[in-house]
Amino acid sequence: MSELANAFVQLDEQTVYKLVDQKISEGVSPLDIIKECNQGLTEVGELFALGQYYLTELMFSAEIMQAVMEKLEPLISNTENKQNTLGTVVIGTVKGDIHDIGKSIVVSLLKTHGFEVIDLGVDVPAEKFIEAVKQSGAKVLGMSALLNSTYQEMKNVVDALEEAGLRENVKVIIGGTICTENVRKFTGADAYANDAMTGVKFAKSVYGVE
Ligand code: B12
Known part of the structure; x- marks a missing residue:
């Protein structure tokens, strides 16, 4: 070490x-x-x-x-290079979880790379994610989670997107130390990340830049 x-x-x-x-x-x-x-x-x-x-x-x-x-x-x-707004990303730490140090790093990096970021904070319920996506028209939704107890909550958000008829237009990435391919599959998210740059790359690919 x-x-x-x-x-x-x-x-x-x-x-x-x-x-x-x-x-x-x-x-x-x-x-x-x-x-x-x-x-x-x-x-x-x-x-x-x-x-x-x-x-x-x-x-x-x-x-x-x-x-x-x-x-x-x-x-x-x-x-980093500041560019024009490449697109909008909605992000938050899921309900039941108040860890936000990692999420804040992701937010900084996304902004630095030219994304508009709607940061919903911590302990964010599914409805709030859905509302923000609807209002902003964001094509990327990021959820941060560090507690094992949040698996179901992440799935709830993806399900709620589906129910609201938004799932087709919104790509979901989950991030945090607990996120793995198995967790991604369980939640129905499109991608997972254990570091902040992966989130930026994901957003860029969704918005078709670089
Ligand atoms: C600091 C800390 C806290 C602080 C948080 C302060 C804050 N403002 O965030 C405090 C003291 C409040 C806290 C509380 C608790 N904690 Co805590 N905490 C930690 C600790 C030591 C570090 C977390 C951290 O900030 N890491 C630094 C950041 C930079 O890393 P990161 O969050 O992983 O983020 C990076 C990536 O994961 C990624 N990323 C993160 N989010 C996202 C999102 C997207 C979209 C993307 C793309 C990428 C991404 O990018 C980041 C940068 O590279 C971890 C240990 C650990 N192994 O993680 C335990 C840990 C997460 N905590 C734990 C626990 C149990 C708790 C409590 C339940 C303790 C208690 N008994 O009350 C409470 C939970 C309260 C709640 N309801 O949320 C456990 C969770 C176990 C589990 N897996 O379920 C851990 C793992 C410790 C342990 N080994 O037991 N905690």
Whole structure:
């Protein structure tokens, strides 16, 4: 594990910031820095699952990551090419789930790559996704989910799209660490992603750009 990931696991806030600043000044790409932080966060999650870390530690790791994102977000916007609006993407974290650090990264990257993004926030019920898709005419719907308990909820959203007669015009991508090909099949989504760039590539392919 890298020094940065390890500092995350130790919840050594000051070392995390120092290493992130160092990497930024060395020109390491923001997405690579996020990847390293993610390794640390995954381990924090493992320690939580094992009962060695408690909710306090989980919350503290999120605070550190949010502070890191404040440093990285402006860089993501600066380093990538801003283009005209390529299309609209509706996104949110599904009902029952309040994790949003990963979703916010996807939102930043989509915007940076020229998409208009309607971010519905966290704990989003199916009706709200459907309403947003209807009103915006978005052809891409992204759902973020980190909890196993959300499989059914993701399926509910896809089913609700179908019931509303919107499914043919809207491509659905689910994202987050729990998303796999099996989960995709169960939910009826068109694609799944475990990283943010896959979401951008998916949106580009749906809108027929690049
Ligand atoms: C930080 C954290 C929290 C924070 C969240 C703060 C916030 N504002 O988001 C807090 C403390 C609030 C929290 C709460 C809980 N958490 Co939590 N949490 C985490 C932790 C440590 C890191 C998550 C994170 O932010 N990672 C960093 C981001 C950058 O990564 P990411 O989310 O995976 O996103 C990337 C990709 O997945 C992808 N992506 C994500 N979404 C999308 C969407 C689309 C469309 C696309 C294309 C891509 C994409 O792109 C991102 C960038 O690459 C994880 C551990 C882990 N392994 O994930 C546990 C974890 C997710 N939490 C867990 C649990 C159990 C909980 C709680 C139930 C704990 C409790 N007992 O209360 C609650 C749930 C509350 C709720 N109802 O949602 C479990 C889930 C187990 C499971 N699989 O069901 C995990 C895995 C920890 C563990 N190993 O036990 N948590």
